[in-house]
Amino acid sequence: MVHAACDIHPAQEIVFPNAGEEWFECQPPACKDRSRLELGEADQLRHVGSGQVYWKSSQLHGAGVFALQCLEKNSVVEICPVLKLDPQSKKAVADYAMNIEPHGSLAPAEDILALGCGALYNHQSKTDPRTLKAP
Numbered sequence: 001m002v003h004a005a006c007d008i009h010p011a012q013e014i015v016f017p018n019a020g021e022e023w024f025e026c027q028p029p030a031c032k033d034r035s036r037l038e039l040g041e042a043d044q045l046r047h048v049g050s051g052q053v054y055w056k057s058s059q060l061h062g063a064g065v066f067a068l069q070c071l072e073k074n075s076v077v078e079i080c081p082v083l084k085l086d087p088q089s090k091k092a093v094a095d096y097a098m099n100i101e102p103h104g105s106l107a108p109a110e111d112i113l114a115l116g117c118g119a120l121y122n123h124q125s126k127t128d129p130r131t132l133k134a135p
Contacts, residue, residue: 001076001078001079001080002014002076002077002078002079002080002118002121003074003075003076003077004071004072004073004074004075004077005073005074006073007031007070007071007072007073008031008067008070008071008077009031009067009070010036010067010068010069010070011066011067012066012067013058013060013064013065013066013122014053014064014065014066014067014077014121015060015064015121015122015123016121016122016123017123031070031071031072036068036069051068052067052068052069052071052077052078053065053066053067053068053077053078053117054066054068054117055117055120058122060122061122061123063120064120064121064122065117065120065121065122078116078117078118079116080114080115080116080117080118081114081115081116082100082112082113082114082115082118083112083113083115084110084111084112085097085111085112085113087111089113090111093113093119096113096114096119096120097111097112097113097119098111098112098113098114098119099111099112100112
C-alpha cells in the first residue's frame with residue numbers, strides 16, 4: 001500500500017526515500033485546490049488503476065508516478081498487488097523488481113514485482129537499493 005507522507009499536489013511526482021533513509025520534510029504547503037488534473041490524450045493511456053495517479057516521463061529516473069489530484073497527508077494513494085518472483089523471473093524484470101525484508105519475523109526476504117504503478121515510483125536519489133521494509 002502506498003500512502004501520502006505529505007500533501008501531494010496535482011501533477012507532483014510521488015517520490016520515496018531510499019531504504020534506511022528518513023522521509024524528507026514536506027515542502028509544498030497544504031493542498032487548497034481540490035480540482036483534478038485534466039490529462040491530454042497521450043497521458044490518458046498512462047492512467048492506471050486507482051484513479052489518483054498516472055505515470056509519465058520524469059527528470060529524476062526516466063519514468064515516474066504523478067498525482068492526478070490533491071492527495072492529503074496519510075491518505076491511501078494506491079494499493080499495489082505484487083507477484084512473488086523466482087530467480088529467473090527476477091532477472092527478466094530486474095529494473096523493476098524489489099526485495100521485501102520481513103519486519104520482526106524469521107521469514108526469508110522475498111523478491112517481488114509490484115503491479116499497478118508500484119514498480120514505477122522513484123526514490124529520492126540515484127543510489128536506489130530497491131529494498132523496502134514490510135510493515
